[in-house]
Amino acid sequence: MSPKTLYDKIWDAHVADVADDGTSLLYIDRHLVHEVTSPQAFEGLRLTGRTVRAPDKTIAVPDHNVPTTLDRANPATMTEESRIQVEALDKNAKDFGIHYYPVNDVRQGIVHIVGPEQGWTLPGMTVVCGDSHTATHGAFGALAHGIGTSEVEHVLATQTLIQKKSKNMKVEITGKLKPGVTAKDITLAVIGETGTAGGTGYVIEYCGEAIRDLSMEGRMTVCNMAIEGGARAGLIAPDEKTFDYVRGRPHAPKGAQWEQAMEWWKTLYSDDDAHWDKVVTLKGEEIAPVVTWGTSPEDVLPISAVVPAPESFKGGKVEAARRALDYMGLTPGQKLTDIQIDTVFIGSCTNGRIEDLRAAAAILKGKKVKDGMRAMVVPGSGLVRAQAEEEGIADIFKEAGFEWRMAGCSMCLAMNPDQLSEGERCASTSNRNFEGRQGYKGRTHLVSPAMAAAAAITGHLTDVRELMTDAEAVA
Amino acid sequence: MDKFETFTGVAAPMPLVNIDTDMIIPKEFLKTIKRTGLGVHAFDEMRYDRQGNEIPDFVLNQPAYRNASVLVAGDNFGCGSSREHAPWALADFGIKVVVSTSFADIFFNNCFKNGMLPIVLPQEQVDILMKDAEKGENARQTVDLEAQTITTSDGEVIPFEVDAFRKHCLLNGLDDIGLTMEKVSSIEAFEKQSAAARPWV
Ligand code: SF4
Numbered sequence: 001m002s003p004k005t006l007y008d009k010i011w012d013a014h015v016a017d018v019a020d021d022g023t024s025l026l027y028i029d030r031h032l033v034h035e036v037t038s039p040q041a042f043e044g045l046r047l048t049g050r051t052v053r054a055p056d057k058t059i060a061v062p063d064h065n066v067p068t069t070l071d072r073a074n075p076a077t078m079t080e081e082s083r084i085q086v087e088a089l090d091k092n093a094k095d096f097g098i099h100y101y102p103v104n105d106v107r108q109g110i111v112h113i114v115g116p117e118q119g120w121t122l123p124g125m126t127v128v129c130g131d132s133h134t135a136t137h138g139a140f141g142a143l144a145h146g147i148g149t150s151e152v153e154h155v156l157a158t159q160t161l162i163q164k165k166s167k168n169m170k171v172e173i174t175g176k177l178k179p180g181v182t183a184k185d186i187t188l189a190v191i192g193e194t195g196t197a198g199g200t201g202y203v204i205e206y207c208g209e210a211i212r213d214l215s216m217e218g219r220m221t222v223c224n225m226a227i228e229g230g231a232r233a234g235l236i237a238p239d240e241k242t243f244d245y246v247r248g249r250p251h252a253p254k255g256a257q258w259e260q261a262m263e264w265w266k267t268l269y270s271d272d273d274a275h276w277d278k279v280v281t282l283k284g285e286e287i288a289p290v291v292t293w294g295t296s297p298e299d300v301l302p303i304s305a306v307v308p309a310p311e312s313f314k315g316g317k318v319e320a321a322r323r324a325l326d327y328m329g330l331t332p333g334q335k336l337t338d339i340q341i342d343t344v345f346i347g348s349c350t351n352g353r354i355e356d357l358r359a360a361a362a363i364l365k366g367k368k369v370k371d372g373m374r375a376m377v378v379p380g381s382g383l384v385r386a387q388a389e390e391e392g393i394a395d396i397f398k399e400a401g402f403e404w405r406m407a408g409c410s411m412c413l414a415m416n417p418d419q420l421s422e423g424e425r426c427a428s429t430s431n432r433n434f435e436g437r438q439g440y441k442g443r444t445h446l447v448s449p450a451m452a453a454a455a456a457i458t459g460h461l462t463d464v465r466e467l468m469t470d471a472e473a474v475a
Numbered sequence: 476m477d478k479f480e481t482f483t484g485v486a487a488p489m490p491l492v493n494i495d496t497d498m499i500i501p502k503e504f505l506k507t508i509k510r511t512g513l514g515v516h517a518f519d520e521m522r523y524d525r526q527g528n529e530i531p532d533f534v535l536n537q538p539a540y541r542n543a544s545v546l547v548a549g550d551n552f553g554c555g556s557s558r559e560h561a562p563w564a565l566a567d568f569g570i571k572v573v574v575s576t577s578f579a580d581i582f583f584n585n586c587f588k589n590g591m592l593p594i595v596l597p598q599e600q601v602d603i604l605m606k607d608a609e610k611g612e613n614a615r616q617t618v619d620l621e622a623q624t625i626t627t628s629d630g631e632v633i634p635f636e637v638d639a640f641r642k643h644c645l646l647n648g649l650d651d652i653g654l655t656m657e658k659v660s661s662i663e664a665f666e667k668q669s670a671a672a673r674p675w676v
Contacts, residue, residue, distance in 0.1 A: 013673075016665035017658050023640045025658060027665050029676045037558065039508035050652070053662075057676075065506070081506035088508055125676065132557040132581060146581050148559035149510075150588035150651070158655045160662055164638070196493060197551040197577050230554065232580050253675030261675050296493050316492035316549045323491070413556075415502045434497040434555060436520050 003271035005168045006237050007203045010143040010268070014126045016160055025160040029125040030142075032111045033060040033098070033152070035089040036415070037130030041153035042092040051096065053159040058098040059120055062086045063110045064415050066103050068378050068405040073104060082416065096156075109381020109407040112136040112349040116220065117383055119249025123238040123265040128155055133349050133431065134233075135226040139219035140246070141238035141268045143203070146227065166232045167277035169202035170270075173210035175284040180465040182289075182359065183218030184351060184429070184448035186210065187225040189287045192300030194280060199231030202278060205270060206236050210284030216245040217355035224350045225431050228297040237269040291336055291461055292433045292446040294324035299433070303451070303463045307334045327435055328443050329423070336461050339445070343426040344375040344456040345438070346402075346449055348412035351429035352380025356449040357388050361396040363453035363467055369401035370459035376403040376418070378410040400456070414439045427455040476590050478648035482571065483617040484544030486608040487534050494548055495555035496582060500564040513560055514567030535568070539611035545618065545625075547601065547608045548575045552593075553582025562589045572618050574625070576601050587641050588651065592620060594635045603627065620646060 004012070017025040031054075038060070045051065052058055065082040066072065075083060086103065093100035101108045107118065112133055115121040121137045127144035128134060130152040137144035151161060171190055191198075204226050211222065219236045226234025243262065246252045253261045288302035299321075301308070309332035310321035325332070330339070346352075346360050357379065369375045377397050379385035385407055388394045398404050411418040412430035420426055420442025429452050433444040445461060454462040504516045522533050529536045535543060546552075546565070552575040553561060562585045565573070573586070574594045586593045596604070607627040608614045617626040620642060626632050644651070655662075669676065 017661040019640065021639055023638075025655060025661065027662070027669065036505050040510050040559075043508070048652075079506075085506055085508060122675070124673075130557060130559075132555065146557040148557055148562075148581060148585035148588060150559060150585065154652050154655065157652050158659075158662060159666075160655060162651055162655065196554055197579075200551070200577055200580060230551070230579060257675040261673070264673065296495075298493075316490060319490070320492045320549075413502050415505065432495075432497070432555060434495045436501055437497050440501075440520065440525070 003274045005270040005274040005276070006141060006205055006235055006268055007143065007168055008274070010124055010126065011165055013124065022164055024163050024165070026126060026163045027160055028128050028155050029057060030115070030120050030127040031058045031155050032115055032127065032129035032134070033058060034064055034111045034129070034131060035062040035085045036064045037149050038092065038152055039085060039088045040149050041130070041156055042096065044153040045156055050157045052098060052156045055097040057159065058156070059115065060089055060093045060098055061101040061108055061111050061114050062089050062103055064409045064413065066408045067416050068408045068410045068418060070406060072406055106382040106386060109379070109384065110349045110352060110409055112224070113352060113380035113384065116140065117249070117381055119246060119252035122246060122252065122261070123242060124268050128161065132227045133224050135231070136220050136224040136349055138223035138226065138234040139216060139236050140242055141235060143233055143235065145233040166203045167201055168275065169199060169204045169231065169278040169280070170276045171204050171206050172208040172279070172281045173206065173284050174208045174281060175210060176213065177210050177284045177287060180289055180450065180468055181287050182448040182450060183214050183221035185287050185290050187222045188290045188292070188297070188300045188446060189282060190280070191225065191229045191297050192290065193282060194229050196228060196296055196298045197230045199226065199229040202231050204229065204231045204234045206234060208284070211236060212239070215355055216241055217353040220353065221350055225297065228431060238265050289448065289451055289464055291451065293328065293330060293336065294321060295327055295433055295435050296320070296324070297431065297433060297446065299324060301336060303336055303461065305336055307332050307336065309333070337463065339461045340425065341427045341445070341455045341460055342373060342424045343420065344373065344452050345378070345411045345426055345428040345430065346376070346452050347378030347380065347410055348430035349380060350431045351449050352378065352384065354384050354387050356429065357384070357393050360449040360453040361393040363450050363464060364400040364457070365396050367400055367457050369456045373456060373459060375401060375456045376405055376411070378405040379407050381407045402456070411438050413437060427452045427461065476648045476650055479590055479592060479620050479645040481617065481619045481621065482544065483615050484571070485540060485542055485612070486545035486547055486604065486614050486616040487540040487543035488605050488608040489534060489546055489548045490605060492549035493551045493554055496553055496558050496561040497555055499553070499561040500558065505558060505560055510563050511567060513564035514569070517564040517568045542569065544569050544571045545616050546570055546573045547604045548573055550576045552578050554579035557581045559585045559588070562586050562591055566591055574601060574604055587645060590645065590648070592618065592637070592645060594625065596633065596635055600633050603631065603633065
């Protein structure tokens, strides 16, 4: 047998039909659904008299629109339009008989956090969702990617997608990370290296010692932003950490089925001599804590750097950088650590898991949010929130002056009232710094949870390593 | 879906790189449960001020480009979110074709599902079309999908590549779901085999 990549193996196991030109029908094992990109798809089914082909493989949860305030059980906390959208999901889930975690269920949260948490996401699966950050699930060695609403309807009706195979790209992070450097820094550093279109046409497999050393949470952070690098999906081969994470989850296989699954899962890695269409290698020990300065996730620099001059770029990027600096209110040459921050947001499907909250809390412990700043934590799911409360992390946040919110997407995309105002500058653990993403004319700097915590304490972008104790710095 | 027919229309230049789907349709318009009516909000934050007045500088507000049906855009058009509201908004505005050196994957797919044609061309050709579009009113370009050509207002013919299956679907206005439904026996066979091989799924 010819050598295969992990992507090749998962792809081959899911092709239900293939035409002469390679156009394939890819069978979908898990379809995740949220309220924003699905109403038109369900409407389409109704109009054509179609049903959901595999309701037991379809899981819905409202997350984008839902308020994250403590009083959200009160419908008045939602705008009319948001309420209609969430109610449409309630109704569609019920009418079509799919799995559902409503807003008042403790398991509710961001769809990409709920899937793995409940054991829906398993190695070797195909996972899709009408959301670009579906790549997150690739951390389990699942082929996971975002789709548009027409494709949501297609998967609901047929449990398949019409696909052409992407190319294989390997991103290797060798060596060990330095203290204070996290999965978020890795994934941003990769995008800084490849650009936002560098992965277009590829499925990325992340590998190397620094990736192996990451927890499952960290791996999800890395894969989550594969889309910001333009890739269709990001993957990490499953290993003991993966199996340990999955074991015992509500929807993970049990008993004999677990054994049978493990037998297959252990074959899910790229063969030594597999063919790669593109290879990128970064040295783990050279990655520093990074921040973004502009309005594209590729606008990444180490925290020790200065704001770049537009002329230092080439082609269309010169104008884009000029526009970005104007939008962000920054001047070339300005030190990144001199940028004053108004707001800190910790949350999102990139960094809303328990380990992210632990990392931020470790920096915040015994400290206070700088006077006059707004700081909020929005756990990725109700269960993450509950766990953080149990571990005492919630208290650390609250004592430091953070708002302790309910689960949802919140200020990651600001569809609910959690928004930046004009000119407000935010250190955010989310994944997009686009113009207006977190609120009209809001300014976003993407950072890791630890870096967000550091900015909350000092009031400006800060190298988190300066706030770490000597013991932590050598750990 | 309507069939994609050869047309001649005004081309608007948008040389900015990395135009993302948040720019194409900001999130406040994602709360709709319909596919239609988003055209007035296409590029909302670039197109209107906070009071809802048009920003005269924005290309699609200029008299020459108000009826554009082709967009000639900078690299990596449509990056970001998977929101199909982006192509819905463009289509509703009247855009049928977007030309760029590269497109984000999901946006690219979404276009075809809505009868729109994204055309990928090398930088030099995009530059030719961009220059042509910048001429304004007279920059009417002709897109012939059957022949796979786009013709500038000066009559320069530029060929482009397109996936054969997607071309076929666009030209005939075929609905993907209907096509896939014809293969239901393959899907059933796959489900049977996979239930045996991977019963935990
Ligand atoms: S947290 Fe942000 S990126 Fe993730 S699903 Fe929600 S809106 Fe999308």
